[in-house]
Amino acid sequence: MNIVDRIWNSSLGKKYLMALTGGALFVFLIGHLVGNLQVFGPPDLINGYAHFLKSKPGLLWGARLGLLACVALHIASAVTLAQLNAAARPQPYATKGAYGASKASQYMLPTGVVIAAFVVYHLAHFTVLLPGVNGVGDFTKLKTVLHGEEIPDVYAMMVLGLQVPWVCVFYLIAQALLFTHLGHGLAAMFQSLGFRDHVWWPRIQCFAKAASIALLIGYSIIPVAICLRVVGSDYVERKKYDLKAANSQPAPALVAVQGKEAK
Amino acid sequence: MKVTLKVWRQKNRNTPGSFKTYESPELNENMSFLEMLDVVNEALANRGEEPIAFDHDCREGICGTCSLVIDGKPHGPHKGIATCQTYMRSFKDGDEIVVEPFRAKAFPLIKDLVCDRKAFDRIQHAGGFITVRTGAAPDANSIPVPKENADLAMDAAQCIGCGACVAACKNASAMLFVSAKISHLGLMPQGQPERYKRAKAMVDQMDAEGFGACTVTGSCEAVCPKEISLDFIARMNRDYGVALLKGDPKAIKGGGAG
Known part of the structure; x- marks a missing residue:
């Protein structure tokens, strides 16, 4: 029996997979947050950063495929473990059980499902740029000029996208669920991998709490600041005007002139 | 004191079970939970009914034979003790107590509250x-x-x-x-x-x-x-x-x- 087989076919092996892929995704969340927080700087900062990522396709796609593999493994082990767990108690109790268990630990699967749905939406929203899902318009048309080069205007896209109230609310709900998921998951990750004893467990729990709160605050202030028009609203007002100008063919000023001439 | 018991009764593994409600006879509050079941069973036997089957052995918390999920918690309401060390003084007069067997696929039920461990x-x-x-x-x-x-x-x-x-x-x-x-x-x-x-x-x-x-x-x-x-x-x-x-x-x- 090879090691892949051994890991996949044991309950503990799958817990190792859950923990390792969950840990990798947590590291990604930190990096992603640092990237996103640049929206609080001038527009050129995050636009330059996004352009830098896009200019390294090998790195970008390597990371994307790695993340995709982690997400797939995390979900696959979660689903198979959930099936195993459900099968282990065919007849439920009549009374309310789960004595001594935190709510977060009991609802890892539901919170995970909503987070996965959010990730799909988030990708459609800001990566694939599906016009139908954002409630604003076609984000692919947003361009800016940096160092004499025309590049996608990520700053305007984020601001326009998150100014939509229902999008902002959905983002906040997802962050709240991610917070509960991580608050339990980060600590359980160490447990599953065997890194725990009576000395380290309080420290691990403290780390899990601190890290999940930090991510909650970091990820929530972006949509909140944008939705409350604290960040970038005057920038996008100008952008909206430019966009309208670019969309109407021919340009409104020109129509006016032509109209006059026709008369 | 008296309590109302809602107990899982099941004849054997292949017969579907259900909850049955029993009024306990007058109890001493210093009886253990298992002694309370003994008293209830005695009354059942006197009435010609099948007594409630439950696991027990040492009755001093060291053998691991007693089981029972009492009001949703295995071994009753307290921490760090077994069912045999749970006393009726932990309940109030007139309480309804729900008693279920341990439930798991790997612990198939044998009868009533007894499962195969x-x-x-x-x-x-x-x-x-x-x-x-x-x-x-x-x-x-x-x-x-x-x-x-x-x-x-x-x-x-x-x-x-x-x-x-x-x-x-x-x-x-x-x-x-x-x-x-x-x-x-x-x-x-x-x-x-x-x-x-x-x-x-x-x-x-x-x-x-x-x-x-x-x-x-x-x-x-x-x-x-x-x-x-x-x-x-x-x-x-x-x-x-x-x-x-x-x-x-x-x-x-x-x-x-x-």
Whole structure:
């Protein structure tokens, strides 16, 4: 029996997979947050950063495929473990059980499902740029000029996208669920991998709490600041005007002139 | 005092069961929960009804035979004790108490409140032992054991194998039991030669029995009559991980040492 087989076919092996892929995704969340927080700087900062990522396709796609593999493994082990767990108690109790268990630990699967749905939406929203899902318009048309080069205007896209109230609310709900998921998951990750004893467990729990709160605050202030028009609203007002100008063919000023001439 | 019991009654494994409600006779509040059941059964027998079947043996919290999920918690409302150490003074006069058997696929029901916990025995047989020479007792302290390890091993060895961890776990996972058994031997010098083989064999048997996986909810630790810590599950995860990486030992061809 090879090691892949051994890991996949044991309950503990799958817990190792859950923990390792969950840990990798947590590291990604930190990096992603640092990237996103640049929206609080001038527009050129995050636009330059996004352009830098896009200019390294090998790195970008390597990371994307790695993340995709982690997400797939995390979900696959979660689903198979959930099936195993459900099968282990065919007849439920009549009374309310789960004595001594935190709510977060009991609802890892539901919170995970909503987070996965959010990730799909988030990708459609800001990566694939599906016009139908954002409630604003076609984000692919947003361009800016940096160092004499025309590049996608990520700053305007984020601001326009998150100014939509229902999008902002959905983002906040997802962050709240991610917070509960991580608050339990980060600590359980160490447990599953065997890194725990009576000395380290309080420290691990403290780390899990601190890290999940930090991510909650970091990820929530972006949509909140944008939705409350604290960040970038005057920038996008100008952008909206430019966009309208670019969309109407021919340009409104020109129509006016032509109209006059026709008369 | 008097209580109303809502008890799971099931003739045998193949007959569907249901809850039946019984009014208890007058009880002494210093009766243990099992003594209360004895009194109720006596009344049932006198009326010509089938008494409620339940597991019990030592009735002093050391054998691990008594079970019962009482109002949703294995071994009743208190922490760190078994059903036999739960007294009727923990309930109020006129209370309705719901009594269910331990429920898990790996603990098939036998009758009423009695379930078959032989899965635990099979896990023990798979590796819960050390292979030593029998003979005269060795000198005390001939093998040095660090005091901390001895204490931890004793904490793990307190496990009485009652199965409350399985009953409480939302996944019917047996990890607390298995980890306690793996750890109390694995912490000792005598347990080292078979440490990783033992972890692998016992976990594999646990999986084969159909127990669920661990979601680190901590319910098992909270209901354990011996308050065994989740730390031991982490220790088991560590040992099993090493066993997985090591792989099976090299097959030996021919005879042994000779």
